[in-house]
Amino acid sequence: MDVDRSLVLKLFEAALGADYTTVRRIGGRIARDLAEVDAEGAKALQAMLRKRGVPLQASGYVEALPRDAGSRLPLVEEMAWPTSPLFLNTDAGHVIEQFIEDANNIALLAENGISARLGILLYGPPGTGKSLLAGHIAARLGRPFYVTRLDSVISSRLGETSKNIRGMFDFIPTKDAVLFLDEMDAIAKLRDDRHELGELKRVVNTVLQGLDSLADEVIVIGATNHPHLLDPAIWRRFPYKAELLVPDSAVRASMWSYFLFQDSDEDGASDLLARLSEGMTGADIENFAHAARRRAVISREDLNLAPILLAVATNKEGAPRLPDNRALTVDEKKMLSQILLDRLAMPQTEIARTLGVSRQMIHRYLKGCDDG
Structure with a gap:
């Protein structure tokens, strides 16, 4: 990789002046160039840029972020x-x-x-x-990541x-960064607030002018949970x-494998969980997996798959049933056996293996026998 003398001089000048933002911006450019000849070195540099901001900040440098005039809270955060x-x-x-290919x-x-x-x-939801x-996306592009939540930008004054909004858009062009506009539907919610229709139009126009400038x-990356609320001009x-x-079934299986089994699933349990967790979000799966691993670590026992399966199968949106690591009761085994049969058409021999009981016991569970 050829060394750009002017870039090196700017890097040292920024470092000696405790200009953390410029150091990170130049470091990101170097990392992008380095990636072409040394992928591992580029990753190491990017990791260093993410972690080594504290010393410069401790030396007295604080980036001047745009702030709300009333609350004095920052409008943009790195x-x-x-x-x-x-x-x-x-x-x-x-x-x-x-x-990402086009951005590069x-x-x-x-x-x-x-x-x-x-x-x-x-x-999306x-x-x-x-x-x-x-x-x-910011990491893949090697650029600083600035976030603004439009619900916090909106002022009661x-x-x-x-x-x-103008202050936010004036700030970002000098940063060679990715700007993430979160909660973009907050603008549309002004319709339900006490603001005038004219104020709503001014806000929408200011966002449009900022994007155009x-x-x-x-x-720029925008995000919304309610796309139907966005003005067509913003789209x-x-x-x-x-x-x-x-996530679809394949992605759910990958998530269970990573978050629950740390990519060491040898028995196909991730696929089983993926089939039972249809409709769950990625955040739901991560929370479930971490809850199950916490219980296993605290109890100093291996993961117990059966209670995890039951918790996932009986999960209700808004009222999740987090898993534990205890043995199931007889009634819970009966319930899980019926779920695995009805929802997954699982053979009784597989149900028996999953619950750690004999096939004859599964047969009795499914026949409604109370003998556990």
């Missing part, structure tokens, strides 16, 4: 790249890979006269990983909301759109 893995359904994954080739597209305005809107995905190289500002749905 967040670390995520360390949790990302699991995506095939369709969404294809869109994201196309988006902005200069090439511009040279060929192709508009490189890059923005992607992520939409809560818990499907929109914020996590935005962070992963007339006129302050538009001012906040950004240079092509600025990456048009995002050339890429990815709907994040609850």
Whole structure:
């Protein structure tokens, strides 16, 4: 990799001046260039950039973030790249890979006269990983990750909301960063607030003007749980759109394998859990898996699959039944046996193996015998 003398000089100048933001921006550029010849070295540099911000901040440097005039709370926050893995359904994954490829080739597209305005809107129900995905995109691009939640930008003081939005968009172009606009439907909710219709229009127009003012190289990611509330003009500002749905069966199996069994599932239990957990979000699966592992660690016992299966099978949205690591009662074994038969058409021999009892006992459970 050729060394850019001016870049090195700027890096040292920023480091000596405790300019943490510039150090990270230049480090990100170096990491992107290094990735072409040394992937492991690039990953190590990116990891260092994520973790080594404290010394500079302790030396007295604090980045001047735009703030709400009333609350003095920051309108934009720089967040670390995520360390949790990302699991995506095939369709969404294809869109994201196309988006990242285009974002990595902005200069090439511009040279060929192709508009490189890059923005992607992520939409779908809560818990499907929109914020996590935005962070992963920033990490893949090697750019700082700035987050603003539009529900916190909206002010109760007339006129302050538009001012906040302008401040946010004025701040980001100098950062060579990814800007993540979370809770974008918060703007539409002004309709149900005490704000005037004219104020709503001014806020929407300010967001549109802010998006239009950004240079092509600025990456913007929007997210909403309620896409039907967004103004059509906002939809048009995002050339890429990815709907994040609850994970499909293959993704659920991968998530159970990673979060519950730490990729050491040898008995096909992940596939079994995937079949029982249809409709669960990625966040639900992660929470269930961590709860089960906590119980196993505290009890100093191996994971007990049966109570995990029962908890997943009887899970209710809004009132989850978290698993424990105790042995099932006879009634619970009967219930789980019937569930595995009815919902998965599992053979009685497999049910017996899963519950750790004989096939004859499973037969008696399914016949309604009370003898446990």
